[in-house]
Structure formats: C-alpha cells, structure tokens
Amino acid sequence: xxxxxxxxxxxxxxxxxxxxxxGPSCLKYGVTRHWVLGVRxxxxxxxxxxxxxxxxxxxxxxxxxxxxVGSEGTLGILTEATLRLAPIPEARGTVVATFPxxxxxxxxxxxxxxxxxxxxxxxxxxxxxxxxxxDAFSLGLQNVQALLLVGLSGHRLAVAQETxxxxxxxxxxxxxxxxxxxxxxxxxxxxxRRSAFGSLAxxxxxxxxxxxxxxxxxxxxMVRKIDLIAQKHDLLVATLGHAxxxxxxxxxxxxxxxxxxxxxxxxxxxxxxxxxxxxxxLTGEHGVGQEKRDLLPSALDQGAYKTxxxxxxVFDPLxxxxxxxxx
Amino acid sequence: xxxxxxxxxxxxxxxxxxxxxxGPSCLKYGVTRHWVLGVRxxxxxxxxxxxxxxxxxxxxxxxxxxxxVGSEGTLGILTEATLRLAPIPEARGTVVATFPxxxxxxxxxxxxxxxxxxxxxxxxxxxxxxxxxxDAFSLGLQNVQALLLVGLSGHRLAVAQETxxxxxxxxxxxxxxxxxxxxxxxxxxxxxRRSAFGSLAxxxxxxxxxxxxxxxxxxxxMVRKIDLIAQKHDLLVATLGHAxxxxxxxxxxxxxxxxxxxxxxxxxxxxxxxxxxxxxxLTGEHGVGQEKRDLLPSALDQGAYKTxxxxxxVFDPLxxxxxxxxx
Numbered sequence: 001x002x003x004x005x006x007x008x009x010x011x012x013x014x015x016x017x018x019x020x021x022x023g024p025s026c027l028k029y030g031v032t033r034h035w036v037l038g039v040r041x042x043x044x045x046x047x048x049x050x051x052x053x054x055x056x057x058x059x060x061x062x063x064x065x066x067x068x069v070g071s072e073g074t075l076g077i078l079t080e081a082t083l084r085l086a087p088i089p090e091a092r093g094t095v096v097a098t099f100p101x102x103x104x105x106x107x108x109x110x111x112x113x114x115x116x117x118x119x120x121x122x123x124x125x126x127x128x129x130x131x132x133x134x135d136a137f138s139l140g141l142q143n144v145q146a147l148l149l150v151g152l153s154g155h156r157l158a159v160a161q162e163t164x165x166x167x168x169x170x171x172x173x174x175x176x177x178x179x180x181x182x183x184x185x186x187x188x189x190x191x192x193r194r195s196a197f198g199s200l201a202x203x204x205x206x207x208x209x210x211x212x213x214x215x216x217x218x219x220x221x222m223v224r225k226i227d228l229i230a231q232k233h234d235l236l237v238a239t240l241g242h243a244x245x246x247x248x249x250x251x252x253x254x255x256x257x258x259x260x261x262x263x264x265x266x267x268x269x270x271x272x273x274x275x276x277x278x279x280x281x282l283t284g285e286h287g288v289g290q291e292k293r294d295l296l297p298s299a300l301d302q303g304a305y306k307t308x309x310x311x312x313x314v315f316d317p318l319x320x321x322x323x324x325x326x327x
Numbered sequence: 328x329x330x331x332x333x334x335x336x337x338x339x340x341x342x343x344x345x346x347x348x349x350g351p352s353c354l355k356y357g358v359t360r361h362w363v364l365g366v367r368x369x370x371x372x373x374x375x376x377x378x379x380x381x382x383x384x385x386x387x388x389x390x391x392x393x394x395x396v397g398s399e400g401t402l403g404i405l406t407e408a409t410l411r412l413a414p415i416p417e418a419r420g421t422v423v424a425t426f427p428x429x430x431x432x433x434x435x436x437x438x439x440x441x442x443x444x445x446x447x448x449x450x451x452x453x454x455x456x457x458x459x460x461x462d463a464f465s466l467g468l469q470n471v472q473a474l475l476l477v478g479l480s481g482h483r484l485a486v487a488q489e490t491x492x493x494x495x496x497x498x499x500x501x502x503x504x505x506x507x508x509x510x511x512x513x514x515x516x517x518x519x520r521r522s523a524f525g526s527l528a529x530x531x532x533x534x535x536x537x538x539x540x541x542x543x544x545x546x547x548x549m550v551r552k553i554d555l556i557a558q559k560h561d562l563l564v565a566t567l568g569h570a571x572x573x574x575x576x577x578x579x580x581x582x583x584x585x586x587x588x589x590x591x592x593x594x595x596x597x598x599x600x601x602x603x604x605x606x607x608x609l610t611g612e613h614g615v616g617q618e619k620r621d622l623l624p625s626a627l628d629q630g631a632y633k634t635x636x637x638x639x640x641v642f643d644p645l646x647x648x649x650x651x652x653x654x
Contacts, residue, residue: 022384031384033393034361049630054606055540057349057358057574059397059614060626061653062635066360066393070386087443116414155489158482213382247384279381287386299387303376308389310641314634326388 017078020070022285024121024193027244028153031285033069035084041068041076044316048079056084067311072287073322075315089120089153093163094186097174099146102126102239106220108148108173109243113216115169117162121151122244123193126223129238129251132199133192141192148174148243149193196240197251204236204253208264212275213247213284222275226250229270233263247284272299288326296326344405347397349612351448351520354571355480358612360396362411368395368403371643375406383411394638399614400649402642416447416480420490421513424501426473429453429566433547435475435500436570440543442496444489447480449571450520453550456565456578459526460519468519475501475570476516523567524578531563531580535591539602540574540611549602553577556597560590574611599626615653623653 015021020033038052051064068075099105105124112122125133127145134142141147150166152159163179170177181189192199201207214222223239226248230237236255241248250271252264272282272295282292282299297305305327312319312327342348344366348359365379378391395402426432432451439449452460454472461469468474477493479486490506497504508516519526528534541549550566553575557564563582568575577598579591599609599622609619609626624632632654639646639654 020386020390022386026384030357030361033390034357043630043634047630049634050628051631053540053603053608054542055573055608055611057353057540057569057572057611058608059347059349059610059612060608060619061615061623061632062398062402062638063347063360063390063393063396064631064634066390069390071389075389087445090443116417118414155482155485157484157488161482161484213380213384215381242384245384246382276380281380281382281385281387283386284382284384285386288388292387296388301377303370303374304378304391305388307370307376307391307641311389311638314637314641 019287028120037082040080043076044321091156091159093152095150097170097177102146105146120153124243125240136199206254208252210250211286214280218278233267346614355447364409367407370403371648418483418486420479422477424497424504429473432473432475448478451570452567463526533581535579537577538613541607545605560594
C-alpha cells in the first residue's frame with residue numbers, strides 16, 4: 001500500500017505558507033493553515049517528508065502540516081503544498097463609514113459581529129493613516145479621524161441583505177455611512193487601504209510596523225491605549241488594521257530623532273505586553289522572525305515555549321533552518 | 328509580561344478534541360481543529376502547558392494547539408479548551424433525493440459541488456443501510472437503493488435560493504427529489520441518518536465500522552469498489568457517509584461465520600489501500616486508535632511517520648499517554 005504522490009492543486013512556495021499568513025479576509029475565511037491539505041518539506045536533517053492527503057477530513061496521525069505551516073522556515077523548507085479550494089464568492093458589497101475616533105469605529109465593529117453578521121473583512125484606519133493615504137490618493141479624507149470599510153461576500157441575496165443590515169447598524173455611531181458608492185470609488189478606498197503602509201512610508205521615510213491581535217471585546221480599549229502609549233513616549237503613531245479580527249498594525253514614524261528607536265522599542269514592549277495580557281498575541285500574522293524573538297518567551301506559557309524548542313530539535317537538530325528566527 | 332490565563336468560552340473535555348472530530352457539517356464549517364483557539368494539557372512529562380490565545384490570528388511560535396487536537400490522548404491529556412464560536416445559522420433547508428445506486432448519488436454530490444454550492448452537509452446511505460433504518464423507523468424506504476440528504480444552512484435568502492438550485496441539479500440523475508417535505512418528515516430522515524449505525528447494529532448484532540476518506544472526484548469509484556471488494560470476500564456491507572467530504576463508512580455485518588473476521592480484515596486492508604492510493608486517508612474522523620495502528624506506517628510517508636514518532640517522544644518520553652494507540 002504505497003501512498004500516492006500528492007497531486008498539488010496549486011504550487012505555492014514562499015511566505016504565505018511559512019508565516020501562516022493572514023490579511024483582511026480571515027474574518028470569514030480563516031487563516032492560511034486552514035486551507036493547506038498537505039505539504040512536502042525538506043527538514044533540517046536533509047530528509048524530505050510528505051504530510052497530509054487530498055482529504056480535508058484526515059486524522060491519520062499528528063498534524064505535521066499545521067506544524068510546518070507558520071513555522072517561518074525554521075523547521076523545514078516547504079517545496080510543495082496542496083491547497084483546499086473554495087468557489088469564488090458570487091457577490092461582494094462594501095459599506096463605508098466615518099467616525100469621530102478609531103475607538104468609536106472599534107465599538108461599531110463589535111456591534112456588527114454581535115448582530116451575528118460575519119463580513120469577509122472589516123478594515124479601519126485612523127486619522128494619521130488617512131492623512132498619509134490622502135496625500136497619495138486625494139480621496140477627500142484629510143480631516144477624517146477614522147474610516148471603516150466593511151466588505152461583504154457570498155451569495156448575492158445574502159450580500160444584498162447584509163449590506164443593508166450593516167448600513168443600519170453603522171448609522172447610529174458613525175458620522176457618515178455610505179453603501180451606494182460608485183464601483184470605482186469603492187475600489188479606490190480598498191486600494192487606499194492596501195496602500196496604507198506605502199502611503200505612510202512615503203511620508204515618514206521609515207516606519208516601524210507592529211502586528212498585535214486582541215479579542216474583539218478589547219479592541220476599543222487597545223486602540224485607546226496605543227495612542228496613550230505613543231503620547232507617553234513622544235512618538236508619532238498611525239494605527240490601522242483588520243478590525244474584525246482584532247488584528248492591529250500600529251506604525252511608528254522614524255523621524256531621525258535621538259533615542260527614537262529606544263523609545264519605539266519601549267512603546268512596543270508596552271503594547272505587546274498589554275495585548276498578551278488581554279488574551280491576545282504579540283503577532284497576529286506577520287510572524288516572530290528576528291524582531292520579536294526576544295519577546296516570545298515571556299509572551300508564551302513557559303512549558304509551551306520549551307515544547308517548541310524540543311520540536312525544533314526534532315526537525316532541525318543542527319539548527320541550520322532559518323537560524324536566529326522565532327526561537 | 329505574564330500571559331493572562333485563558334478565559335475558556337466553553338469547557339469541553341473528551342473525544343471531540345482528542346480525535347479532531349468530524350461529522351456531517353465539516354463540509355461547510357471545517358473540522359474541530361479549526362475551531363480551537365488554545366488548550367491546556369498535561370503532557371506525559373507531568374508538565375502542564377497552555378497553548379494559543381483568544382485570537383484566531385495568532386502566529387506566535389509553532390501550532391501546538393493543532394498538534395494536541397487530534398492526537399488521541401497520546402501526547403497529553405487536554406484539561407481545558409478555548410473554542411472559537413460562530414453565530415448559529417439563521418436558516419436551514421433540506422433536499423432529499425433517491426437514486427438507482429449509491430454510485431449515482433455520489434456523482435450527483437460531485438455535481439452539486441462543481442456548481443459552486445457548499446451545503447452544510449451531504450449525507451448518503453445505500454440500500455442495505457436504508458433497509459436496516461427502515462426496520463427501525465418505518466420510513467417507506469425499504470426498497471430504495473440510495474438516499475441523499477442535502478442540508479443547507481446560512482442566510483435565509485441564500486438558503487432559499489440554494490435549496491432551489493440543488494433541487495434543480497438533482498432532478499436530472501435522481502429517481503425522485505423533494506424539497507417541500509414537512510418539517511417532521513425531514514427531522515425523521517436526519518434522525519434516521521444519525522441512527523444508521525444503531526439500526527444496522529440492531530439487525531446484525533455486531534458491526535465492523537470503517538472510516539476512509541477519498542477526494543470527491545474519486546467518490547463514485549470508491550463506492551463501486553467497496554461493493555466489489557465485499558462480494559469478493561463474501562461479506563455483507565452497508566455503506567453510508569459524509570458524501571460531500573468523500574468520507575465513507577462502509578460497515579461489515581458480523582454473522583458469526585467461520586474465518587469471518589479474517590475476511591473482513593482482508594477487505595478492509597484492500598479498501599484502506601485503495602483510499603490511500605486515490606489520495607485519501609485510512610481514517611477521516613474516527614482516528615487511528617488501536618485498530619489501525621498497524622496500518623498507519625504504510626499509509627503515511629515514511630519520513631512523516633518517523634517525525635511523528637520523534638514528536639511523541641518529546642511529549643511523552645516514557646510512553647505512558649494512551650499506550651498502544653496511534654503509533
């Protein structure tokens with residue numbers, strides 16, 4: 001009984017699998033790991049292994065696929081992956097709302113999810129981000145303090161109804177809400193969101209990008225505290241993120257001031273510590289890498305961290321796989 | 328920075344987590360592992376570890392949660408789990424169809440999924456199963472050769488439309504298709520499906536239950552081959568399963584005949600071997616346990632199996648966790 005070589009439905013080599021990548025659509029569709037049926041990997045021992053099968057219901061032994069996906073190249077090099085596919089959603093809709101503050105937008109996000117609606121994405125940007133984005137795209141958002149984009153997808157009838165439902169929910173706490181925007185206007189707003197990092201970097205020259213997650217119930221608190229922590233350390237912060245997942249990207253501008261990097265590091269340690277104490281994580285989707293390697297032990301349960309070290313030794317006894325990263 | 332103890336949203340101790348349980352609804356909602364945010368576990372070392380966080384986007388280190396879920400108690404004892412919750416679907420619909428054979432039903436299942444529709448569940452039963460079920464529930468299905476239940480769930484407008492779409496797709500290859508059944512009739516059919524194991528056992532006294540998965544494209548082939556393999560070994564087989572996932576439960580009746588168990592074992596080895604060679608797995612949801620322990624090495628890639636053995640040693644160096652199971 002020789003297992004048949006996997007027939008990969010898609011060849012996909014790189015960072016998405018190595019970091020168990022996230023992004024805006026995880027809210028409805030889950031993270032990368034949920035879509036990987038199996039991988040082929042070369043371990044630090046030089047041995048090649050093949051995990052999983054073509055079945056998404058497969059409980060034959062331990063979940064090596066899930067272990068390799070998201071291991072940031074520190075356990076092995078993925079040379080092939082078999083992905084589960086889903087039909088492209090039939091329809092999409094977008095509701096756009098502005099708020100007096102990012103905290104107000106966070107509360108609105110919570111309200112939408114409490115109403116039992118699961119959009120594909122709920123993305124928000126604060127005033128500092130919008131100002132930089134507006135410099136690049138001239139969207140008339142220069143003085144807006146918070147913008148929320150709610151993207152819905154799925155069956156056309158469901159999307160049509162849910163778009164109305166979200167509109168009505170957002171009418172209350174927002175300054176303005178739109179659902180009937182022209183297609184190209186909507187596309188420009190999503191492009192602006194996707195280009196927020198670039199827009200901020202264009203203005204600041206250099207950015208320090210953070211990546212924490214908190215439970216949705218703590219999102220508004222976290223957003224407020226980020227601003228307070230930045231003020232305390234006399235730093236310029238711009239916050240945006242995948243609000244529906246509680247995944248935030250506060251970004252610190254590097255202005256070439258003395259001891260700036262130290263102050264940013266202190267601020268980040270406070271932000272990460274707060275996120276973890278709220279039940280969240282120090283990295284939602286960008287990974288541990290080099291930058292957060294020293295923060296990881298204190299963010300995790302001690303026994304869990306030790307177990308990860310032991311697993312690393314199994315896959316990579318010589319420590320040659322992406323050395324200096326994660327652990 | 329001390330990680331906050333997880334606030335479990337639900338206490339859930341037992342087999343569902345240990346086996347990464349499946350069931351009918353995985354087709355739309357995924358397997359158990361996708362819904363576990365973190366666990367607390369006591370390992371074979373006697374140490375307790377806590378994994379994960381309250382965020383479903385969390386890439387801080389390796390996926391110990393996914394490793395422990397589905398490990399059948401062989402890596403540690405789960406003492407707590409934090410689950411991700413989703414809103415209860417607003418609406419449900421069921422389409423019921425009968426076919427000349429289970430193979431025809433399998434082809435219809437493939438057609439529904441090819442049309443881009445993702446029902447919550449697609450369950451089917453063959454004539455032998457239906458006859459036993461009818462003995463217990465008197466549903467007038469005594470001479471039906473194959474019954475397919477398609478359960479749809481989600482937004483009420485989407486469910487209403489998709490129910491019509493599925494009806495129209497099934498009209499072609501089926502003998503009869505219904506979507507307007509009375510609520511209590513539908514409930515009886517789902518109850519009958521859920522009671523199929525019991526109904527078969529009631530008749531046969533003793534059953535040998537199988538649990539393979541194959542890719543959907545091979546479902547019809549697999550169904551036909553199961554019957555041929557049973558005939559070859561002069562065995563009574565009844566097949567039912569989660570057709571939409573390609574997860575089949577052929578069941579062999581034990582009639583107290585000489586060398587019956589040996590013949591069943593031979594048939595199962597052939598079935599398992601075929602499933603694996605088609606890109607599927609020897610266990611879709613029931614786990615490896617004791618029964619399939621000897622079959623596992625030849626069903627998996629050799630290097631993957633060896634890696635699992637090494638992982639077992641990390642979690643349970645003395646081999647005291649559910650000994651004799653899985654590996």
